[in-house]
Amino acid sequence: MPTPSTPAEKKITLAALGEFGLISSVTAGRTQPASTLLGPGDDAAVVAAPDGRVVACTDVLVEGVHFRFDWSSPEQVGRKAAAANLADVAAMGAVPTALLVGLACPADTDVPVLQAITDGLWAEAAAAGAGVVGGDVAASSQLVLSVTALGSLEGRPPVTRGGARPGDVVAVAGRLGWAAAGWAVLARGFRSPVAVVGAHRVPEPPYAAGPQAARAGATSMIDVSDGLLADLGHVAGASGVVIDVRSSVFSVAGRLADVGQALGVDPVHWILTGGEDHALVATFPSGAPEGWTVIGSVSAGEPAVLVDGRPYEGGPAGWEHFSP
Amino acid sequence: MPTPSTPAEKKITLAALGEFGLISSVTAGRTQPASTLLGPGDDAAVVAAPDGRVVACTDVLVEGVHFRFDWSSPEQVGRKAAAANLADVAAMGAVPTALLVGLACPADTDVPVLQAITDGLWAEAAAAGAGVVGGDVAASSQLVLSVTALGSLEGRPPVTRGGARPGDVVAVAGRLGWAAAGWAVLARGFRSPVAVVGAHRVPEPPYAAGPQAARAGATSMIDVSDGLLADLGHVAGASGVVIDVRSSVFSVAGRLADVGQALGVDPVHWILTGGEDHALVATFPSGAPEGWTVIGSVSAGEPAVLVDGRPYEGGPAGWEHFSP
Structure with a gap:
């Protein structure tokens, strides 16, 4: 290139x-x-x-x-x-x-x-x-x-991947699925809709939400670079917990829905597995702060990430740069 | 490759x-x-x-x-x-x-x-x-x-390139010219002497000499990555001074002299212009600390680096990775 x-x-x-x-x-x-x-x-x-x-x-x-x-x-x-x-x-x-x-x-x-x-x-x-x-x-x-x-860190302890505890809620700040939808559009040779393509070109991480979550007592946090389920897998593994995501809580933005319909993809798949939006996902012991959306819960058990109580079967949950 | x-x-x-x-x-x-x-x-x-x-x-x-x-x-x-x-x-x-x-x-x-x-x-x-x-x-x-x-920095001010003052001495800690000699040997297809070739493969920067110089009141410091004269040029420019290096002070190690003789190169040329040894060169207002060798002096004037009072005419004083 x-x-x-x-x-x-x-x-x-x-x-x-x-x-x-x-x-x-x-x-x-x-x-x-x-x-x-x-x-x-x-x-x-x-x-x-x-x-x-x-x-x-x-x-x-x-x-x-x-x-x-x-x-x-x-x-x-x-x-x-x-x-x-x-x-x-x-x-x-x-x-x-x-x-x-x-x-x-x-x-x-x-x-x-x-x-x-x-x-x-x-x-x-x-x-x-x-x-x-x-x-x-x-x-x-x-x-x-x-x-x-x-x-x-402004005097606070770092918020690692290893602090999620059973009973915590899981919440997200920032966009999910937009960069993946943008990639899908570009890969098919299109250059619009601009908002979706732009999300692949330049992510918009919610930088201020990180310190905000720490001040609000977040027990764990990660940025979504490989995909929501893949990155929650790092949290589940490091914390030794089960994380259950509820797929019904995601409100699919109109433009994401339009692109999904045009390309024949359920946009919730992009939301669950798309990387590179660099949203922040965190766990909180008692409710999420303003601007964060609760998307699931933490429970005890062999580390795993579930969607609506079951393993996600919509395809690979994330990707590695070297996968054959 | x-x-x-x-x-x-x-x-x-x-x-x-x-x-x-x-x-x-x-x-x-x-x-x-x-x-x-x-x-x-x-x-x-x-x-x-x-x-x-x-x-x-x-x-x-x-x-x-x-x-x-x-x-x-x-x-x-x-x-x-x-x-x-x-x-x-x-x-x-x-x-x-x-x-x-x-x-x-x-x-x-x-x-x-x-x-x-x-x-x-x-x-x-x-x-x-x-x-x-x-x-x-x-x-x-x-x-x-x-x-x-x-x-x-352990509480000390950083030692920049910009603090050399007229009347300071210039001193060096660590090896000069060895990596350049090693490169010259390797480029001609040889693999020995090992000590010289090894200097090109793995430099031995005198890490402890940096904080030591700062504690001893060094007014400026730089590591020799592009060549002694080239890097002193950065100090002269940033400090607004003339730096005069005395070529007679360098004691040429036996193996460096041997390699110079075998390849027909004056080893002082490697010492003055060879990069990648990552020696430290610093200026001190009143003598150099133990383990440092005084190699020159700082005076007032249009920024320049001289060797024995004259511009060095032994060839390019350093190199850039993108030079045509």
Whole structure:
């Protein structure tokens, strides 16, 4: 899959600009949040960690696997890479503070493409309250974006996958199934409806809902990156509990229903198994806070995820990038 | 450049094991340092940042650009990727605490190769006092390792590139020129002397010298990744000073001299321009601490790096990965 190009006579490639030129061009003139104590340009950045701890995670996105430049603009690719990581920070109950970006790409990649990816990373970081504080770029045959996100727990314990207890309710914040529906549309060669396709291009994780859930006493939390049932499976396994999802509680948005009808897919399948929306799903001992929707309950037993009391039989519950 | 293989009948590939299987197999049974408050396996890790700040940096290494599997073992590749990042943390005057690893590689990569890379990352992290706290893996056409290192300043200000002042001495800790000599040997098809070739395969950054320099009042510091003169150029530019290196102070180790003679290269050229040893070079207002060697001085003037009072004319002073 080639990277998008500008006309040859205008082409400025990474090879021509050089590593240091690119780094200067993408870091100049950016506004850092207060948590950035020392920004890009030295051997390392310094980021505030006010309570003496830092939350950290890394996600890798590969061209042709996680995104395609004929489906998404470079700016959308940058936003998506940032969102996947920032959502992981939120899923610990933390507030994102910083991103670091490892970029490998073909030496003939147009600099405006790289600048647009960086614009997207900055835009999504800013939406979550974070700054881009560092990174590195190197030549490779395929574009790879490895993003590390940092965050602050603001004095609270982290909300892990292992704390769900029998009697808890299961609740979700954010959209489910939209990115999967968008992928299904794009894979069939369509480019609309825009709202659904846009959900595949740029997820909209509910960043503030992570710390909100932690303050409300969430016992466990995860972001939905592989699919609701697959990710709840991680919670069930780590917590040693049974999670039962009620399929009747999902109100299917009109546009999702329309796409499902057009493609012959029950949209509840996308809701239960679609990844990449980066919704947050959490368990609470006594009701969910405002903005969260209760979708099920936790009970004792051999770890399992059920739908309406039974194993889900609608197909694979999630996916792995390396599955044969 | 193919990745190293085991015989076909024994082959376990990433595609067969899957992403989650690999992550389990490389994180199980590892001993984390006390700074790892929550290790791998959740949406994010939690790392101690005792003074309320965290140092963070990212470096990308690409197969065929930064390493070759016919020159280095997978374990050596892992060590080198970790060392490049841990040295950046040390160059801020900080103590490394954690690594996060973004790995992209072909789906048919042998799992033992990936485990050996991870062994190398763990070994080098442990040597610097840090743990591997997180990561992600994805399929790509070429092996890319993007490593993020975190560190603690232990209450001290960061030592940046911008603090060198006229009258300071310039001093170095660690080896210079060895990795470049090793590369020259390997590029000519030789595999010895082992000490020199080994320096290219696995650098030996003097991690403890970074915090030591900070405690001793270093005004600026950088790790030598692109070459001594090139990296001093960053210090001269950021500090607005002239740095003059005295070529007579370098004592050329016997094996480096031997290799220079065999290949017809003045080993001082490797010392001045060779990258990837990740020595630390710093400026001090009043003499260098024990274990550091004074190699020059800082004076006022238009930012420049001189050798024996003149611009260096021995060839390019460093390199960029994208130079045509």
